[in-house]
Amino acid sequence: xxxxxxxxxxxxxxxxxxxxxxxxxxxxxxxxxxxxxxxxxxxxxxxxxxxxxxxxxxxxxxxxxxxxxxxxxxxxxxxxxxxxxxxxxxxxxxxxxxxxxxxxxxxxxxxxxxxxxxxxxxxxxxxxxxxxxxxxxxxxxxxxxxxxxxxxxxxxxxxxxxxxxxxxxxxxxxxxxxxxxxxxxxxxxxxxxxxxxxxxxxxxxxxxxxxxxxxxxxxxxxxxxxxxxxxxxxxxxxxxxxxxxxxx
Numbered sequence: 108x109x110x111x112x113x114x115x116x117x118x119x120x121x122x123x124x125x126x127x128x129x130x131x132x133x134x135x136x137x138x139x140x141x142x143x144x145x146x147x148x149x150x151x152x153x154x155x156x157x158x159x160x161x162x163x164x165x166x167x168x169x170x171x172x173x174x175x176x177x178x179x180x181x182x183x184x185x186x187x188x189x190x191x192x193x194x195x196x197x198x199x200x201x202x203x204x205x206x207x208x209x210x211x212x213x214x215x216x217x218x219x220x221x222x223x224x225x226x227x228x229x230x231x232x233x234x235x236x237x238x239x240x241x242x243x244x245x246x247x248x249x250x251x252x253x254x255x256x257x258x259x260x261x262x263x264x265x266x267x268x269x270x271x272x273x274x275x276x277x278x279x280x281x282x283x284x285x286x287x288x289x290x291x292x293x294x295x296x297x298x299x300x301x302x303x304x305x306x307x308x309x310x311x312x313x314x315x316x317x318x319x320x321x322x323x324x325x326x327x328x329x330x331x332x333x334x335x336x337x338x339x340x341x342x343x344x345x346x347x348x349x350x351x352x353x354x355x
Contacts, residue, residue, distance in 0.1 A: 130267065130286040131293065132316070132326050134165035137263050141240065142167050144259075145252050148220070148243045151175040152228075153186050154236035154287060161190060161236060162287045169309050170218040171241055177214045184211040189225035190237040195253065196225040200245035221245045226257050228264040235264055289327040296330035296340075303344055318343055 138150040149171035153161040161179060166172035178184035185196040185208065198204055199222050201212045215223065222242040228235045238260045240248070248256070293312070300311040319329040324339065332340035 129325050129327070131164060131289055133263060133266065135167075135316070137238070137259060138165050138167040141238070141256060141259060145240065145248070145256055147224075147240045149241040151186070151239040151241070152236060153179070153190065153239075154228075155190065155234065156284055156287055161187065162290065164236075164286060164290050169307065170220070171239070172308075174211075174214055174218045174220065174241070175239065178211055181210045181214075183208050185223050185225035186237045186239045189227045190234060193227050193229055193234055195227065195257070197247065198223055199247040202245070215241070219243055222247075224248050224253070224256070226253075226260050228260050230261070230264055230268055233268060235267055289330070292327060292334065293330045296333035299333055300343060315343065 134152050134154075138152060141147065141150045149168040150166070151163065151171040151174070152165040153175060154164045155161050163172065163175045163179065166175055175186065178186055185198060189196040198207060201207075201215055201221055201223065205212050215221075220241045220243060222245050224240040224242075224247075226238045226240070228237055238256070240256060293315075296315060297308050297311040300306070300314060301308050304311070304314075306314070315329055315333065316326055318324075318339070319326045322329075322339070329339050329343070332338065333343055334340065336344070
């Protein structure tokens with residue numbers, strides 16, 4: 108069953124790699140499938156902008172999102188080490204090694220995480236970012252689990268780099284920067300919907316993404332509509348959209 112679901116996940120990720128694919132949606136799918144397949148509790152993904160500065164682009168839970176943001180603000184943590192070093196970084200028990208990343212370890216504990224494993228998103232000398240796997244209980248990853256996780260990250264990395272090969276460098280740089288900028292818009296829209304409907308941020312994101320998929324719209328377009336009070340935004344503000352509702 109696990110082997111079949113893993114194979115289906117690779118097909119799902121590859122199926123998104125078409126011209127004009129939504130980078131943010133692709134990476135959110137990656138975080139969700141990693142949690143589903145790898146027996147971990149949360150995933151966060153950081154991407155580098157044109158200056159090499161890392162930004163959060165996807166997280167499977169609110170706790171992971173906050174921890175990744177803390178990691179960036181404190182400039183300390185395994186994901187940063189994996190990105191800059193280009194190699195996997197793992198700590199099976201953060202409490203046993205508090206001196207390794209003091210501030211990050213304390214924040215991870217407050218967030219309910221006891222172990223972390225970071226994988227670089229790179230192809231040879233090209234580094235795009237890193238993916239963090241968080242676990243609530245201490246413990247390492249098996250060699251097989253680590254290989255699957257790295258392979259999933261590699262699929263996303265290759266997809267982004269393939270897009271780069273199809274476009275001029277300046278255009279792709281703008282695209283990646285646009286993905287990072289889009290994340291800001293999505294976070295703002297999540298906050299708006301969470302406040303209006305009295306729901307959690309994670310539920311607000313799911314509501315918005317399901318709405319976008321049901322209408323074959325890009326997530327970033329829907330998020331902008333929520334903020335600008337466009338037609339889609341008005342509908343999302345006024346009622347709970349259903350992923351399986353037929354587009355009007």
